[in-house]
Amino acid sequence: MKTPSRLEKLLEAGHFVVTGELGPPKGNNVAAVKKKAALLRGYVDAVNITDNQTAVVRMSSIATAVVAQQQGLEPVMQMVCRDRNRIAMQSDIIGAAALGIPNVLCLSGDHQQFGNQAHSKNVFDIDSIQLVGAMRRLRDENKLLDSDEKLDGPVKMFIGAAANPFAEPFEFRPYRLKKKVEAGADFIQTQCVFDLEIFEQWLSKARDLGLTERCHILAGVIPLKSGRMAKYMAEHVPGVIMPEAIVKRMVDAPKGKGGIEGVKICCELIDALKEMKGLSGVHIMAIEWEKKVPKIVEKANLFPRPAID
Amino acid sequence: MIVAQIKPLPEIAEGLEPHGKTLIVGCGGCTSICLAGGQPEVDQLCLELEQLFKEKGLNKTFEGYVVERGCDPDFIQELDILAAEFEAFLCVGCGAGAQLIAEQFPEKPVYPGVNTQFLGVNREVGWYEEKCRSCGDCQLAYTGCICPVTRCAKSIFNGPCGGTQREGRCELDAETPCAWVDIFNRLKTQQRVENIERIRQPTAWQNQKQGQLVHEAYRDRYTKKD
Known part of the structure; x- marks a missing residue:
């Protein structure tokens, strides 16, 4: 194993893994983190801790990851390129490693115009692919960017990156995935899958390029809460493609029962994804709906989660 | 070209209020082309500012002068013979030009009359688009x-x-x-x-301190010799 990550062990052992997501609170409410962690514990193999998602200021991913870890969850600390230059990023990664955080997910980050600090200056000193490269250098060579000096202590982290099969140019997306793998990504979590056909086309190309042999791909899924949420996501969330049939099922669900239909659709998607060759797991993004994760994991026959040290 | 946009009149007036006679300096280069700081804009600003202060009960005089290229000291020197009679300058050339005027007349306040926006192109008449971040x-x-x-x-x-x-x-x-x-x-x-399809490695950012460039052919001229 390259790292102490349990996620790595499970993936290398060939398990179909389940990761979840925990959004830090808009404040220092540790109890809120503990509450979410309690809902997810035992049902996911690792949990992504988002990094000021949608550019809204929240408790830092590094601090939240530590709290999650204390609650018995293995964190995947997300890190976006929007807010830190390469000095701050490498410093925070070293700090995270010192705190025992074993996984990191490297992302570009949503543009700041969407958040509550719309007048801020973004950084993007390096991009997500360059961050993956910096992570690999930190871990495998124990060196910083542009420096040949060895660091004082190993930085052993399992390196993740994101991929979106549902954004243009579709034809180029597998090649961008290839760049991430070549930069050093050990695992990939995708944008949420609703359209299985487009996803299979992307995955099939990834297989042809030999990428599913070189990294572990986890398909993102989101349980829809209501017809309104489905319509909003279908129409307004950049990089999401939702087939009309799914929107219709959600809109047609009896009043107050949208969530039941949403969980059902999510489990059906997971069932279909489990059958796809070259897929190593699912990433369940139950945004502010963590309490549904146990049900989804159970209904999708992914419970209990494998025990491994 | 450098694309600029005239600042809101009240903002310009706020800076100029403490001063007497002011020279509005335009530029025949970029800011003329983007309709922010050429002769017509300078003339109009003179009228509008005089009117604005008149409405406040203040009698202020504004005069205009357009240099051929505001980013060149040879042209800024034309202001030498005019400068004595003015208390302040309002520059509607780009921010680079404003600073050159200020260097030329360090004892007088220089105010920017435009917001320098970007390095770009004409899309259509009156429509500009940024193309380069230098x-x-x-x-x-x-x-x-x-x-x-x-x-x-x-x-x-x-x-x-x-x-x-x-x-x-x-x-x-x-x-x-x-x-x-x-x-x-x-x-x-x-x-x-x-x-x-190839990974671009992290950029060695070049614009993190003030740029200085001496053309190779002129190196000898500007290199201090012992």
């Missing part, structure tokens, strides 16, 4: 001559990010085209997509 390490050779630093909202070098919307639009809004979709399409047309 990053100092031109990337255009591998991106099909579309600048990712300027046009991508995240200035990423290995795009496109995951936020691209339908019809190749940026995650910012449905009106903004995704630079990286355009880069891909152009390279595809030219059968050069392999250009962006």
Whole structure:
């Protein structure tokens, strides 16, 4: 194993893994983190801790990851390129490693115009692919960017990156995935899958390029809460493609029962994804709906989660 | 060219209020072309500012002068014979020009009359678009001559990010085209997509301190000799 990550062990052992997501609170409410962690514990193999998602200021991913870890969850600390230059990023990664955080997910980050600090200056000193490269250098060579000096202590982290099969140019997306793998990504979590056909086309190309042999791909899924949420996501969330049939099922669900239909659709998607060759797991993004994760994991026959040290 | 936009009149007036006679200096270069700081704009500002102060009960005099190129000391020197009779300057050339005037007349306040916006092109008459961030390490050779630093909202070098919307639009809004979709399409047309299949390594940013450049042919002239 390259790292102490349990996620790595499970993936290398060939398990179909389940990761979840925990959004830090808009404040220092540790109890809120503990509450979410309690809902997810035992049902996911690792949990992504988002990094000021949608550019809204929240408790830092590094601090939240530590709290999650204390609650018995293995964190995947997300890190976006929007807010830190390469000095701050490498410093925070070293700090995270010192705190025992074993996984990191490297992302570009949503543009700041969407958040509550719309007048801020973004950084993007390096991009997500360059961050993956910096992570690999930190871990495998124990060196910083542009420096040949060895660091004082190993930085052993399992390196993740994101991929979106549902954004243009579709034809180029597998090649961008290839760049991430070549930069050093050990695992990939995708944008949420609703359209299985487009996803299979992307995955099939990834297989042809030999990428599913070189990294572990986890398909993102989101349980829809209501017809309104489905319509909003279908129409307004950049990089999401939702087939009309799914929107219709959600809109047609009896009043107050949208969530039941949403969980059902999510489990059906997971069932279909489990059958796809070259897929190593699912990433369940139950945004502010963590309490549904146990049900989804159970209904999708992914419970209990494998025990491994 | 450098594209600039005239500041709101009240903001300009706020700076000038404590001063007496003011010279409004225009530029015959970029800010003339983008209709912010040429002769017509200088003339109009003189009238508008006089009127604005008159309404406040203040009798102030404004005069205008347009130098051929406000970023060149040879042309700024033309102001020497005029300067004595003015208390302050309002520059409607770009920010570079304003600073050159201030260097020439360090004892007098110089105010900017425009916001210098960007380095860009004429799209149509009165319509300008940013094209270059002067990053100092031109990337255009591998991106099909579309600048990712300027046009991508995240200035990423290995795009496109995951936020691209339908019809190749940026995650910012449905009106903004995704630079990286355009880069891909152009390279595809030219059968050069392999250009962006290789990882671009972290950039050695060149614009993190004030730029100074001496043309090679003039090195000797400006190099101090013992």
